[in-house]
Amino acid sequence: MTSISTPSTPSIPSAPSTLRDPRVAEPLRRLFAAAQQDDAAYQRALARSPEGFTDTDAQQRADAWSEIYMPISADAGRLLYTLVRAVKPRTVIEFGMSYGISTLHLAAAVRDNGVGHVVTTEMSAAKIEAARATFEEAGLRDVVTILQGDALQSIPKHLDADGAGSDVDFVLLDGWKDLYTPVLRALEPHLVPGALVIADDTSFDSVQPYLAYVRDPANGYEGVTFPVEDGMEISCRL
Numbered sequence: 001m002t003s004i005s006t007p008s009t010p011s012i013p014s015a016p017s018t019l020r021d022p023r024v025a026e027p028l029r030r031l032f033a034a035a036q037q038d039d040a041a042y043q044r045a046l047a048r049s050p051e052g053f054t055d056t057d058a059q060q061r062a063d064a065w066s067e068i069y070m071p072i073s074a075d076a077g078r079l080l081y082t083l084v085r086a087v088k089p090r091t092v093i094e095f096g097m098s099y100g101i102s103t104l105h106l107a108a109a110v111r112d113n114g115v116g117h118v119v120t121t122e123m124s125a126a127k128i129e130a131a132r133a134t135f136e137e138a139g140l141r142d143v144v145t146i147l148q149g150d151a152l153q154s155i156p157k158h159l160d161a162d163g164a165g166s167d168v169d170f171v172l173l174d175g176w177k178d179l180y181t182p183v184l185r186a187l188e189p190h191l192v193p194g195a196l197v198i199a200d201d202t203s204f205d206s207v208q209p210y211l212a213y214v215r216d217p218a219n220g221y222e223g224v225t226f227p228v229e230d231g232m233e234i235s236c237r238l
């Protein structure tokens, strides 16, 4: 006779995700609301510098646009949280923190994993000061290190420093788009096989050279564009 086993009771997580903790949810709500004013802030920046900025003056652009949030969307944030929970990375590197909306999602996932650390980068001193206060308010300051200055220099310097874990298993690229490929190339000596590299805004013209790079099989990645807001390229280091 075949015995019929009784289904076991599904386990229920003992606590909701840190994203739903009011200490994180409230700053996220406030930051997303503030980012709604980005168009007006952009117009003010343009009025101050009508000639615009070239690709070579990243710091000047970061300072001139320091009032502009340019965040990932809420859906993209949940995607990042989900991926970090699944991958359980030891070291998450973020290129382009701004006011820390994406960083809060990455850090919440690291907190819930109980392992890992987020190293993020930003050139605007005003944004760094504001984000530090936000991470403190969110109770996530201990899982985030902010590197001030140009990520092209600060990331390799940090990873090569004595005592810093140099293996990288999760990357978010969301700084100036023309720097995605150089930043990734600077990270490559530290990427472990299976590392996930996420690049935001795949629909932008300025991201196309990066896409050509990660989609060329000779460069050692496999991936796909995930259709969230302006598109996120998810690439796996082979």
Ligand SMILES: C[S@@+](CC[C@H](N)C(=O)[O-])C[C@H]1O[C@@H](n2cnc3c(N)ncnc32)[C@H](O)[C@@H]1O
Pocket: 058, 061, 062, 063, 069, 070, 071, 072, 095, 096, 097, 098, 099, 100, 101, 102, 103, 121, 122, 123, 124, 127, 149, 150, 151, 152, 174, 175, 176, 179
């Ligand atoms: C699109 S915003 C980042 C948005 C952020 N990921 C979020 O979701 O809130 C891009 C940010 O990257 C910063 N940035 C651009 N180039 C950089 C560089 N070379 N090094 C460090 N930060 C940079 C800019 O100052 C800007 O705040």
